[in-house]
Every structure is written in structure tokens, then in C-alpha cells.
Amino acid sequence: MSAQITAPLSFGGASPARATRGLVLVHGRGGTGADILGLGEALGLPEIALVAPEAAGHSWWPTSFLAPSDQMEPYVDAGLGAIDKAIDALVEGGLVRERIALAGFSQGACLALEYAARRGGGLAVFGLSGGLVGTGDAGEAADPNLYGFAAKRFDYDQRLDGVPTLVAVHERDPHIPLKRAEESAEVFRNLGAEVTFQVMSGAGHGIAAEGVGFMRAVLNT
Numbered sequence: 001m002s003a004q005i006t007a008p009l010s011f012g013g014a015s016p017a018r019a020t021r022g023l024v025l026v027h028g029r030g031g032t033g034a035d036i037l038g039l040g041e042a043l044g045l046p047e048i049a050l051v052a053p054e055a056a057g058h059s060w061w062p063t064s065f066l067a068p069s070d071q072m073e074p075y076v077d078a079g080l081g082a083i084d085k086a087i088d089a090l091v092e093g094g095l096v097r098e099r100i101a102l103a104g105f106s107q108g109a110c111l112a113l114e115y116a117a118r119r120g121g122g123l124a125v126f127g128l129s130g131g132l133v134g135t136g137d138a139g140e141a142a143d144p145n146l147y148g149f150a151a152k153r154f155d156y157d158q159r160l161d162g163v164p165t166l167v168a169v170h171e172r173d174p175h176i177p178l179k180r181a182e183e184s185a186e187v188f189r190n191l192g193a194e195v196t197f198q199v200m201s202g203a204g205h206g207i208a209a210e211g212v213g214f215m216r217a218v219l220n221t
Helices: 033-042 069-093 107-119 178-190 209-219
Strands: 009-013 021-026 048-053 100-105 125-128 164-172 194-203
Touching: 009 033, 009 069, 021 033, 021 069, 021 107, 033 048, 033 100, 048 069, 069 100, 069 107, 100 107, 100 209, 107 125, 107 178, 125 209, 164 178, 164 209, 178 194, 194 209
Parallel strands: 021 048, 021 100, 100 125, 125 164, 164 194
Antiparallel strands: 009 048
């Protein structure tokens, strides 16, 4: 199986050479780079440089992020490469890597969180309606709390001490099980990150005001 994602980049906000911070925005299934730039603009922080990679066919992977690792890994690898490309563009434009953060919605939240856990190197990350994909399968038993999928392993080998990390999800999200979001928050805590775990009441799958407010507070420092 191959996963070829060329990931063209869309830019917004301040120029990297003049920006105080950079923000990589990762869209969800069916979205575009231009669409997700609107999230960055809604923060009302004009001194931030924005960049958004775009997946071929507007989807980072064709199945649920809960699918077995052999189905997910080629697409995850390609998506991580797309985020690398976006970060490199900001650095080449004049920003230092340490002033760059990641944010994503839905599939994009899963990919942003996975990037932060695997190779973020201390970048703040905001996962809006998402959870970690995981590094491998942890058995074959279907778990109803994971929407009938099996558990995953979360074997990450970096420290993220003090890194601002947001995992946000609705109580009943049709795509992101609450159990996986809870697991993701705990993984980041164990890596040393400064985790904020937001659970919005009721059913839903979207970007809540609480998440946007948290992003604004972190990026305004």
C-alpha cells in the first residue's frame, strides 16, 4: 500500500520573517488548506504566520484513524512528512522552530497530535476533536469503547516536558471515541507535557470556543 500526499501549502497571517510565532494548521477530512487557515485568522493574532498543508483528495487517510496500524501507517508517514514540509517553510522564512505550534481538526487533529508525540521536539500542539493514532496494535479484541476497533500501543521515545498540549473532544463524538481522547491526554502527560483535556458536553464533532480560547492564550505568549 502506498500513500502519496503531495501536500501543497497555503499561507496566511504575517510573513514568517516578521512574525512572533508560526502556526501549522492541519485540515480534517473533506477540508482544504485554505479552509483551515480560517481557524488561524479567527484567533485575532495578526503577528502569527500561518501555513496549512493540503492532503490529496482532501483526506489524510481513507478509513477511521482507529483502523489497524498496517492500514494506517503509510498514510500517517505521508502526513507527518507534509507537516515537516510546512514547518520547514516557516523556518526557511525566518522563524525559529521553537516558536512554531501545531493545530488540527478531526483527521488533522489526530495527525497533529501524532506528529507532536513522534517528532514534535517540544512544539505546542492543539488537537481539536482528535486523538493519537498510535504506534502499533495492542491486540485483536474489538473494544466497544473504541467503536469496535482494537486497542493501540503508544510507544513514543521523546520527552515533552512543559509543552502546552490540548486534547479536546465532545462526550459523544461520532468519529473520536472519548476513551481514545482520554488515552491520548494521559500519554502526553506521561511524556511530561502540560496537558489541557477539554470534554464538551453532549454529542458533536467540531471546533469549540473553549479550544479556540486555549489556543489564543498559548499563542499570545
